[in-house]
Amino acid sequence: xxxxxxxxxxxxxxxxxxxxxxxxxxxxxxxxxxxxxxxxxxxxxxxxxxxxxxxxxxxxxxxxxxxxxxxxxxxxxxxxxxxxxxxxxxxxxxxxxxxxxxxxxxxxxxxxxxxxxxxxxxxxxxxxxxxxxxxxxxxxxxxxxxxxxxxxxxxxxxxxxxxxxxxxxxxxxxxxxxxxxxxxxxxxxxxxxxxxxxxxxxxxxxxxxxxxxxxxxxxxxxxxxxxxxxxxxxxxxxxxxxxxxxxxxxxxxxxxxxxxxxx
Numbered sequence: 695x696x697x698x699x700x701x702x703x704x705x706x707x708x709x710x711x712x713x714x715x716x717x718x719x720x721x722x723x724x725x726x727x728x729x730x731x732x733x734x735x736x737x738x739x740x741x742x743x744x745x746x747x748x749x750x751x752x753x754x755x756x757x758x759x760x761x762x763x764x765x766x767x768x769x770x771x772x773x774x775x776x777x778x779x780x781x782x783x784x785x786x787x788x789x790x791x792x793x794x795x796x797x798x799x800x801x802x803x804x805x806x807x808x809x810x811x812x813x814x815x816x817x818x819x820x821x822x823x824x825x826x827x828x829x830x831x832x833x834x835x836x837x838x839x840x841x842x843x844x845x846x847x848x849x850x851x852x853x854x855x856x857x858x859x860x861x862x863x864x865x866x867x868x869x870x871x872x873x874x875x876x877x878x879x880x881x882x883x884x885x886x887x888x889x890x891x892x893x894x895x896x897x898x899x900x901x902x903x904x905x906x907x908x909x910x911x912x913x914x915x916x917x918x919x920x921x922x923x924x925x926x927x928x929x930x931x932x933x934x935x936x937x938x939x940x941x942x943x944x945x946x947x948x949x950x951x952x953x954x955x956x957x
Contacts, residue, residue, distance in 0.1 A: 705727060707727050708727035712727055712734075712816065713727055714727045734816055735812065735813060735816070738812050738816065738817070738818055738819070739809070739812055739813075741818075741820075742808060742809075742812060742819050742820055742821055743820050743821045743822065744805055744808070744809070744821045745821070745823075748801060748802065748805040748821075751801075751802045751805040751806050751809070752806050752809065752810070753768060753771060753772060753775075753803075753806045753807075753810065756768055756799060756802055756803060756806060757799075763794075763940070763941050763942060764798070764799065764941060766939075767792065767799075767803060767939050767941050768803065770790070770937075770939050771790070771803050771806065771807050771939075774790055774807065774937075775807060775810045775811060775814065778811055778814075778815060778817075778887075779815055785815070785817070785854065785855075785887065786887055787885040787886070787887055788887060788934075788935060788936060788937065789855075789856075789887040789888040789889045789890065789935055789936040789937070790807070790889045790890070790936050790937050790938075790939055791861075791889070791890040791891070791892065791896060791932060791936040791937070791938050791939065792804060792889070792890070792891045792892070792939050792941065793891075793892055793893075793894070793895060793896055793938055793939065793940045793941065794893070794940060794941035794942055795893055795942065796893060798941045798942075799941070800891040800892075800941065801859055801891055804821075804857045804859065804889050804891050805821060805857065807857075807889055808821055808855065808857050808889070811855055817854045817855045818853060818854045818855070819853060819854060819855040819856070819857070820849060820850065820853035820855070820856050820857070821857045821859065822850055822856065822857065822858055822859065823859045823860055824858055824859065824860050824861060824863065824864065824874070825860060825863060825864055827846070827850065827873070827877075828864060828870065828873060830846050831843055831846055831847070831873060834846065847873075847876060847877065847880075850877055851876070851877055851880035851881055851884070851886075852880075852884070852886075853886070854886065854887075855886070855887050855888075855889070856881065856886065856887075856888045856889070857888075857889045857890075857891075858877070858888055858889070858890050858891075859891050860891060860892070860893070861874075861890045861891065861892040861894075861920070861923075861924070862892050862893065862894045862920050862923035862924055863892075863893065864923075866922075866923050866924060871924065871925060871928075874924060874928060875925070875927075875928060878928055878931055878932075878935070879931070881935070882931055882934070882935055888935060888936060889936070890932070890936055892920055894918055894919060894920040894922075894923055895918075895919050895920060895940075896919075896920050896929065896932060896933075896938050920932075
């Protein structure tokens with residue numbers, strides 16, 4: 695059992711750094727100190743911005759219903775969590791992009807990954823719905839607002855791990871594009887991992903994009919590509935920043951609710 699410490703007492707293991715360096719054949723390997731997890735976990739979860747609707751989401755209670763794509767998506771999310779801390783003691787730089795129509799569980803999986811990274815590694819993570827972020831920034835235009843654009847954007851660009859929900863859901867105006875570029879480029883330059891969710895197919899690099907964009911969905915319709923919602927530069931950057939995980943299983947959330955109503 696860990697020894698109890700007063701609020702002002704420094705952890706004797708890491709001396710307040712939050713990390714413990716273990717000697718090895720090289721220069722040593724860093725690992726999160728137990729105090730970082732025990733002392734900071736409630737604080738980190740409280741500041742993660744997880745919406746109340748998704749507070750109880752986890753990989754354990756994610757329902758695949760025997761759907762192969764959902765099973766695969768859950769497995770890839772688990773693999774991502776397990777490999778988040780590399781052998782060199784550093785967090786990985788790449789993220790995931792969960793792709794699929796509304797109702798397949800993308801946000802559930804994204805929140806589950808975020809919570810698990812916070813719990814296991816003491817990551818300072820943040821959940822952001824991009825539409826809500828835009829509204830927050832717009833509110834700073836009011837002269838009576840006490841917040842500035844930088845006060846809202848800086849935590850998003852600097853979070854150790856970010857979930858950016860509903861990428862491409864907004865009308866691609868010049869202003870929306872500018873904000874998205876600031877967020878994505880800021881995190882790209884800082885080498886910070888991001889998990890995106892989107893209802894639009896990512897597409898391939900330019901040479902193969904037209905073929906992917908014509909791929910039919912389960913309903914037979916040709917889906918709109920994310921390339922039509924955000925600039926090609928950012929689509930290219932997404933290929934560097936995140937591994938695509940496609941989920942095309944129909945509205946699984948609606949199917950579950952329908953089944954519940956029948957009971």
